[in-house]
Amino acid sequence: MAQTRILEPAENAHQYPLLIKQLLLSGPRYSPDQEIVYANRSKYTYSDLVERIHRLANALTDAGVKPGDTVAVMDWDTPRYLECFFAIPMIGAVLHTINVRLSPDQILYTMNHAEDDVVLVHDDFLPILDAIKGDIQTVKTYIQLTDESSPKSTSLDTAGEYESLLAAAATKFDFPDFDENSVATTFYTTGTTGNPKGVFFSHRQLVLHTLAMTGSLSAYDEMPLLRSSSVYMPVTPMFHVHAWGVPYAATMMGIKQVYPGRYEPELLVDLLKEHKVTFSHCVPTIMQMMMATESIKTADLSNWHVLIGGSALTKGLCDAGAKLGIRMYTGYGMSETCPLLSTTHLKPEDLELPLEQQTAKRVKTGIAVPMVEIEIVDPDGKPVPHDGEAKGEVVTRAPWLTQSYFKQPDKGEELWQGGWLHTGDVASMEPDNTLTIKDRIKDVIKTGGEWLSSLDLENLISQHPAVAGAAVVGVPDEKWGERPHALVTLKPGEQADVSDIQNHLRQFVDSGEINKWAIPEQIDFVEDIPKTSVGKINKKLIRDQLK
């Protein structure tokens, strides 16, 4: 370690710990009257938000919550959830954002594993808890959330309803200072094998993620993502990596926020129109559903900018969006990375290009955001060339990466090797530092001694005009080791057969984008492609079914 001049204790007496409460300072200061909207139900101002966060902190404390406790939330995307994003960590407790799309058994597992002390639960999820309550081990208190005039009945013994508790609570809470390395949030990642794993983020990490996100996303020339005049609506759930951390950044900047509640495509489009939303983040599946609505045809979406993540942004989706005026960008990250690692970065001159040429840039995984190091490495951990061709595993260093998995240090050691977090993604990097994810390491198809990207193939198949979606997995093959096997869903009313798809792929052989041996012999037309609880293609299940 270099012998630098480190601040003496007396020279560092007023060190300011990085705490989530500081993210709440500037937004209400800039824009006390700015609105926070709950779908078509209600709205309030930033001043109200601050008061409600103070009331919630008092209500939770009155209900027995202490620093170090874990408080879980099961809710739709609501301003209530935003209040929990702040109040729970700000009192020194840990916010557990429960993935309500998991099976009841998995939810039970995560609640017991996280050692939840208190659970805030929306009416709609009461049946889950009613069913598993006998096996919940650590929860002492339930608080009900409702969108109706009175909460639904439940067999749970609850401490009351959220709004009533807030109304009864004092309006001022004295939020303490504490160590910035205190855990602020936790949630569970769902692999395709084994139990969910608990990732966790400290106050310091969330503050740094927010600051870097605000800087990098505001500085885009085209994207008015986080400026005073922006209007933000999340379309990835708040339980999933804190809705990518954007609610923290939006609140810090004091911009208008619209929370949609449930993800009903017609409702989402209505909210876009009514509030002139300028920025969202979304997974491709939901974007497709929104673009299939009737009402989107009459919407002016020329100011709507969308960061697409979760799975790859395809050229087809990006182009279809562009025709509606929607500007899409790829955002890359994962639960373990808080999540932001890279985004598409269009330079001022790129924005002069025709839309189709812009699309080619938008669908790339992008360039690492400030403060993030990204490298691609071979199985020995050695960097591979940045020539746009060579593939390697994406590894990263940044100030906001989860350090381990809760109570699973062995899994944490697998995640971190040689001082870098290993993402499990395979990518190439161009000389200009643009990353393009090619596959998950475990989904790469090894055929005839070559690596074939299942994502590349899915992307090309999905460009066939009749195709709605595609999934490609490797299946064992005596001669070649593995061969690609495709599942394809068709758009309503469209027709295609195996040879149509193969012929479609041949044009990309001619243009040099793929090799001839990449064309699958096996192509099945299916009703639905199996997905995980967070909407990713469940390749493990597909491989199991094909066995």
Next chain:
Amino acid sequence: MAQTRILEPAENAHQYPLLIKQLLLSGPRYSPDQEIVYANRSKYTYSDLVERIHRLANALTDAGVKPGDTVAVMDWDTPRYLECFFAIPMIGAVLHTINVRLSPDQILYTMNHAEDDVVLVHDDFLPILDAIKGDIQTVKTYIQLTDESSPKSTSLDTAGEYESLLAAAATKFDFPDFDENSVATTFYTTGTTGNPKGVFFSHRQLVLHTLAMTGSLSAYDEMPLLRSSSVYMPVTPMFHVHAWGVPYAATMMGIKQVYPGRYEPELLVDLLKEHKVTFSHCVPTIMQMMMATESIKTADLSNWHVLIGGSALTKGLCDAGAKLGIRMYTGYGMSETCPLLSTTHLKPEDLELPLEQQTAKRVKTGIAVPMVEIEIVDPDGKPVPHDGEAKGEVVTRAPWLTQSYFKQPDKGEELWQGGWLHTGDVASMEPDNTLTIKDRIKDVIKTGGEWLSSLDLENLISQHPAVAGAAVVGVPDEKWGERPHALVTLKPGEQADVSDIQNHLRQFVDSGEINKWAIPEQIDFVEDIPKTSVGKINKKLIRDQLK
């Protein structure tokens, strides 16, 4: 202290220290071919910048610099200086930015006090060092900087010339990781009494200041301060609080940078025109000099946005700038605060207002930026009301405030009281959180039991059409305790006498802006108003002269 769940060591094994080297990651990645310009002399790209920083680190190491050493720089505002901003802290040494406007005796004091090991010195400042070299105590090595084909001759024994050393150095340096609380930079503040005091900032503090600055300044609707398409030119010196920290932020975002070298008004205006500069920061004096040039009359400055600091932005200057198309904003901070604390914050609807009404908002001290707490307190440290009237001392907490003064812990204890940094400024705060600095505590005029702001009076006097500048100090008065005494400079060719100024001020009595007793009996017309080395009105000297 709240008993939060602090990360266990095993849960925090991959903590990422915040280091200045990380600020250099994203700019060259986003914009490897983006230009960094040195006045009308030369330019190079971000890729070149990175290589030159590596070469400089090798050259300094070859010259004996070790982590923990102090490396001082005496240069104009140049890309060389930018290279020093990065390379010196990145090798673990401390960058001492010498204030070249101090007297040779004061420069000698700061060099000995900071314990400089190595000095990089421009030709133009060699005479200073030649004169004091016998008394310089710790410097082992001098490196010459020149803008000519060969360096000037000097009696100093130098290790060589900067460009030659870089040319001979290896192109790759392996910058180490180290404790984020290591000192990165130091420089000296000049009060009007006593020796200069050494402030210092850690890597952590500079990284956090940069991240928060980038977010807050990029998010302005009107100000394209730090976006991909911005063009940045500093017009406050790089030795003074790292040119307000903006070179770090601009480099992180990969935007075009123009370094002007010396501050010659005609040159500055030419550079604005040639490079279509969009963002600068400046003190009022230099802005006035630029606005007095012939060439500014033919410049299109409608895209030039300027953060004004150092001393108050007056309505007169802001309005005169607006007529030329220049949009000015107040930025507030001080050497001890790294410096950014607050900026004027115009909301989208404010930008619809007529220019004169915008001016009223632009000249306020503004709203605290993200992560900064600002309060105004009475002499007992108790907050005074935020009613736009009550005055109190401005105190602040933020993650980037200097913790003390180097080797003067007693002065540090005066700076920090009750956990807040005391700025010595007196201000009021409006209910919407807008701060307006009224005076320095020591410059407030106490007359007839009331506090009278010398800045308010200067601002009103300067609105007289014949007036170029004004300074007001309190002078002892038997009856009233103190009375205001004004020094006034007139614009070339303009005339005014004492009663003109007093009559001018009476309109503000009628409009209720000041009380009748605020009008000075003593008004002197002078050629020049005494200024400090950083361009602030030297009120101590004025008071001494008036005695």
